[in-house]
Amino acid sequence: MLSVEGYFVRIYLNDHLPSHVHVIKDDGECIINLVGKNGNPELREFYNLKAKEVAKAIAIVQENQQELINKWKTIHSG
Template sequence: MPELLRLFGLRFFFYSNDHRPPHVHVRSNDGEARFSINPVNCLENNGLKKQDLYLAEAIVETNKDEFLRKWSEFFKS
């Protein structure tokens, strides 16, 4: 499970057997959500609080180029 970033109690990662299109998972103590990276969009939310969801979306938006680079590097795509 390659970790991309930990910030404000949120952990950003993808699973080593993940599928296209590029996306990132975000986990907190409350739950997990999944965001597409380009464009940034919440695809699924399983328990993340609304404020954490907004924060996660902003963090994915800010770091989307780096997340896409890491996705391509890991999956060789």
């Protein structure tokens, strides 16, 4: 769906609420809710990523938040 500097952002077709993305880098992954308590993306969980990689993943989602929200709604609206 979205690829930035080796980070791959995915929305899965048969996924569940809350709206979120999976960000994959090498053998690591984090799951980021698209809208957290303050309206910004919010980290839910991560595996095999360093703190700076998690921060970069969150920044990528933040920069593309509205596009990702729109894509989630399109995929899961039917």
